[in-house]
Amino acid sequence: MLQVDRLYEAVQQRGPVCVGLDTDPSYLPEGFAKPELTAGENVFRFNREVIEATKAVAACFKVQIAYYEALGLDGLRAYQQTVEYLRKNDLPVIADVKRGDIAKTAEMYAKAHFTGDLEVDWMTLAPYMGLDSIAPYTQYMRDQGKGVFVLCRTSNPGAKDFEYEQLADGRHVYDMVGDKLNAMGKEYVGQHGYSSLGLVIGGTHIEEAKEIRARYRDTFFLIPGYGAQGGTAQDIAQYLSAGNGGVVNSSRGVLLAYKKQEGVPFAQAAYNECVKMKEAIADACAKL
Numbered sequence: 083m084l085q086v087d088r089l090y091e092a093v094q095q096r097g098p099v100c101v102g103l104d105t106d107p108s109y110l111p112e113g114f115a116k117p118e119l120t121a122g123e124n125v126f127r128f129n130r131e132v133i134e135a136t137k138a139v140a141a142c143f144k145v146q147i148a149y150y151e152a153l154g155l156d157g158l159r160a161y162q163q164t165v166e167y168l169r170k171n172d173l174p175v176i177a178d179v180k181r182g183d184i185a186k187t188a189e190m191y192a193k194a195h196f197t198g199d200l201e202v203d204w205m206t207l208a209p210y211m212g213l214d215s216i217a218p219y220t221q222y223m224r225d226q227g228k229g230v231f232v233l234c235r236t237s238n239p240g241a242k243d244f245e246y247e248q249l250a251d252g253r254h255v256y257d258m259v260g261d262k263l264n265a266m267g268k269e270y271v272g273q274h275g276y277s278s279l280g281l282v283i284g285g286t287h288i289e290e291a292k293e294i295r296a297r298y299r300d301t302f303f304l305i306p307g308y309g310a311q312g313g314t315a316q317d318i319a320q321y322l323s324a325g326n327g328g329v330v331n332s333s334r335g336v337l338l339a340y341k342k343q344e345g346v347p348f349a350q351a352a353y354n355e356c357v358k359m360k361e362a363i364a365d366a367c368a369k370l
Contacts, residue, residue: 102333122160182208237284237307285313291320303328309335319366
């Protein structure tokens, strides 16, 4: 089965929440870390409990590799253990690595994250070196059903620096990027009508939401920006199609939910936050 079909069905069954495991050791509750363990070992213990608590109400999990690289080899072991644990539990996992190089280097990035010790189902990519920076991943999309989410229009304020620049034909740079990737992705469409070549579409700039969703009807979206970055359920709903066609990431909002739920254990608080998020998005979708 193509990973895009698997992800579509996961959203159908469990809703569009994507739990971001961007786990900094400082996020661990006081007293949780065992002093005899390394930082990476404690991070993995925390991740495992969050995964177990939220897997029934999350479509997928996104693991941001930078948080693990910052801990050196100890952190990379925690990263590997986390993605392995997710895959063993048959949970879709996105490696948030934002690779963006060409030729043999891109081939090696693809091999590193689509095979072997660090194997995942999806990768995030950066397209600004051109379509030849995406091409090396397509053999894994074709042969193994893997998926990629490529940066298109992001959720950060700096998106306005480049992505919103207007071209001579009236389109924005993000329109050009999306159009080229959408055309490239038509070779990898699954049974539910979505391509394995997805787009990262930030949920914090909503002015163009309906236009973007209509423009890329067969493209699955990874939607960051919910919660801590300011995106609301009403904003996010406009990027979905009948509640599907995308997953909505929340990282700190889930991992640190216990800080806003006094006396609630962190794993239960993470579950509560996912349910709240899922229900809010479903309600907003129903009102469109």
